[in-house]
Structure formats: C-alpha cells, structure tokens
Amino acid sequence: MPEGHSVHRIALQFERDFVGHTAAVSSPQGRFAEGASEIDGLRMLSSHAIGKQMFLEFENDKWLRIHLGLYGAWDFFGIVSPITDESDARGSMGAPRLRRALRMAESESAKSTDLETFPPEPVGQVRVRLMTDESVADLRGPTTCEVIDSAQVAVAIDKLGPDPAEDATRASEDRFVKRVRTKPTPIGLLLMDQSVVAGIGNVYRAELLFRARLNPHTPGRNVSVKRLRAIWQDWVYLLDIGIRTGMMLTMDDLSPADEAKARRSRTDRYWVYKREGLPCRVCGTNILLEEMGSRKLYWCPKDQKTPRTVAS
DNA sequence: TGCGTATGTCAAT
DNA sequence: TTGACCTACGCAT
Numbered sequence: 001m002p003e004g005h006s007v008h009r010i011a012l013q014f015e016r017d018f019v020g021h022t023a024a025v026s027s028p029q030g031r032f033a034e035g036a037s038e039i040d041g042l043r044m045l046s047s048h049a050i051g052k053q054m055f056l057e058f059e060n061d062k063w064l065r066i067h068l069g070l071y072g073a074w075d076f077f078g079i080v081s082p083i084t085d086e087s088d089a090r091g092s093m094g095a096p097r098l099r100r101a102l103r104m105a106e107s108e109s110a111k112s113t114d115l116e117t118f119p120p121e122p123v124g125q126v127r128v129r130l131m132t133d134e135s136v137a138d139l140r141g142p143t144t145c146e147v148i149d150s151a152q153v154a155v156a157i158d159k160l161g162p163d164p165a166e167d168a169t170r171a172s173e174d175r176f177v178k179r180v181r182t183k184p185t186p187i188g189l190l191l192m193d194q195s196v197v198a199g200i201g202n203v204y205r206a207e208l209l210f211r212a213r214l215n216p217h218t219p220g221r222n223v224s225v226k227r228l229r230a231i232w233q234d235w236v237y238l239l240d241i242g243i244r245t246g247m248m249l250t251m252d253d254l255s256p257a258d259e260a261k262a263r264r265s266r267t268d269r270y271w272v273y274k275r276e277g278l279p280c281r282v283c284g285t286n287i288l289l290e291e292m293g294s295r296k297l298y299w300c301p302k303d304q305k306t307p308r309t310v311a312s
Numbered sequence: 313t314g315c316g317t318a319t320g321t322c323a324a325t
Numbered sequence: 326t327t328g329a330c331c332t333a334c335g336c337a338t
Contacts (some may be wrong), residue, residue: 002319003319008335052319068320070318071320071331072320073320141332143320169317194327201320202319204319248319
C-alpha cells in the first residue's frame with residue numbers, strides 16, 4: 001500500500017473522523033500496550049503526513065508517529081467519511097457512510113457474518129486501535145509506532161526532504177533541485193532517498209523516471225535543472241492524482257476504456273513497473289529489471305537513454 | 313503447510 | 326552491501 005499518496009489519504013481520514021474527538025487507545029496485540037496507555041483517553045488535535053510518515057497530535061504534547069514500512073496498513077470501521085471529491089462520488093455524496101467490517105476472522109465463520117457489530121472484534125495482529133464513539137482505526141504491521149513529544153517530531157521532520165502535498169512552495173521545489181544537483185548518486189537512488197524528496201517509493205520512482213525518459217543511472221548532478229523541475233512538477237501532479245483516487249495512476253491521457261482498465265487491474269496500470277520482459281508501451285523494447293539500492297528497478301533502455309548533454 | 317513476495321527503513325558489517 | 330524486522334496473501338505442494 002504505502003507510498004506517499006496513501007499516507008496522505010490516511011492522514012485525511014483521521015482529520016475527518018478523529019481530530020477533535022477523544023480516542024480510546026489500546027493495543028489488542030499487546031506490543032504497543034505502554035504507548036497506547038500514554039495517549040488513551042486524550043483528544044486528538046491534528047493529523048499530518050509528511051512523505052511516508054504520519055503524525056497524530058494529542059493533548060499534552062503527545063504525538064503518535066507512524067511509519068507503515070512495507071506491510072503496514074490501517075483499517076477503518078464504523079463512520080468512515082469520504083475524504084476526496086472522487087470518493088464522495090463513489091460513496092454517498094458527502095454524507096459519512098457506514099463501512100462494514102471488511103475482514104472477518106477466518107476462524108469464526110458462524111458469528112459475525114451479519115451486518116456489523118460496533119466496535120468490530122480486532123482481527124489479526126492489531127498493534128494499535130484508536131476508537132471514538134463512532135469510528136475505529138486499526139493499525140497492523142507498522143515499522144514504526146511510537147509516542148513522542150513535539151521536539152522529537154521536529155527531529156523526525158528535519159530528516160525528511162520536501163513533500164509537495166504538504167508544502168507546495170517554490171522553495172521546496174528549489175530544495176529538491178539543489179539537493180539532487182550536489183550529488184554524484186544515480187537519480188534512481190536519489191528519488192527514493194527520503195531526505196531528498198519525501199514520499200516517493202519504488203513504483204513512483206520507476207514511473208517518474210520513465211515519464212521523464214531519464215536513465216536511472218544518470219548522476220544527480222548531471223541532470224539539468226530544467227529536467228529536475230519537470231520531474232518535481234510531475235511528482236506534484238501524480239501525487240495529487242494518487243491522493244484523490246487512492247491509486248497510483250501514472251498513465252494519464254488514456255482513452256476512457258484504457259483508463260478503466262488501468263483502474264481495474266494493476267497489470268494494466270503502469271508504464272514500466274513490474275513489466276520486465278514485456279514490450280515497452282511506447283517503443284516495444286523489452287522492459288529491463290535490475291537491482292538498484294537493493295530494490296527492483298524497471299526501465300526501458302531505449303526510451304530512457306542516457307542524455308547526451310550533461311549541461312545545466 | 314510452507315514458501316516467496318510486497319508500494320520500506322535501519323543497523324551492522 | 327547484507328540481514329533483520331513488521332504482516333498478509335497467493336500460490337504450489
């Protein structure tokens with residue numbers, strides 16, 4: 001699930017349904033029992049996402065910092081308000097809608113098959129549950145889940161590069177460009193470096209590089225300022241689509257039929273990601289797979305040739 | 313039942 | 326550069 005767009009959606013969900021409410025906080029799994037007791041019964045004051053991290057602010061300068069890692073996920077139950085125009089359109093037109101518990105316990109098939117009971121029984125390894133009178137959020141599998149104070153929040157944020165969804169100013173674009181231009185590191189690694197730009201993951205990396213027709217091995221300092229600005233702007237654009245739709249839709253300008261296809265199935269969604277050995281959608285050359293930074297990198301060797309010029 | 317894989321990061325080597 | 330870690334799922338056996 002989690003590249004930047006999903007974390008922003010989750011932060012928005014908390015803003016809608018939890019901020020301003022007092023939350024009962026528990027750790028059904030037990031591994032976060034102490035932290036849960038620190039914020040149990042406090043009012044949630046704000047919800048922020050920066051890159052792939054989320055910060056939930058509670059009274060008494062208590063902040064819950066969450067990083068989902070590879071497998072982390074939130075499940076929401078009860079009142080789950082639409083968070084974007086797009087989900088409004090699919091849901092019940094602006095009105096909060098009731099979502100039934102999505103996943104039932106595998107073990108007890110007899111019981112909870114009917115409409116929901118609120119709150120639902122925690123299923124699986126729920127690290128932390130936040131519960132208001134009307135809504136429940138269950139977190140499983142995070143790489144980070146801790147209670148910290150505002151000074152520690154500042155430290156965490158300080159390590160992160162700019163995130164256009166959180167700060168869309170020209171200054172943050174400049175920060176990104178400057179950072180990349182000082183480094184000999186391949187651009188394919190820099191886009192994944194959260195201190196260079198926060199929120200891009202393995203899928204968006206591959207897709208952004210293809211959209212820019214840029215060779216992933218190009219050293220950061222050899223990528224022209226103009227091109228870097230274009231990449232930043234493209235990230236602004238794709239991230240916004242991701243936040244609105246909840247999907248990493250990177251092939252814009254599709255026919256309505258192809259657009260529907262892309263939404264329906266992952267295999268029809270990307271330019272290069274997970275398409276190794278398949279013909280490039282633009283030039284027909286087989287898409288390559290290689291390791292970069294111990295992650296899988298997909299790219300088209302023809303369309304993403306090394307730029308001849310190394311100019312600024 | 314068990315293996316491999318996944319949109320991530322960090323510490324240790 | 327490698328290994329460890331968090332969890333769920335799909336697929337093969």
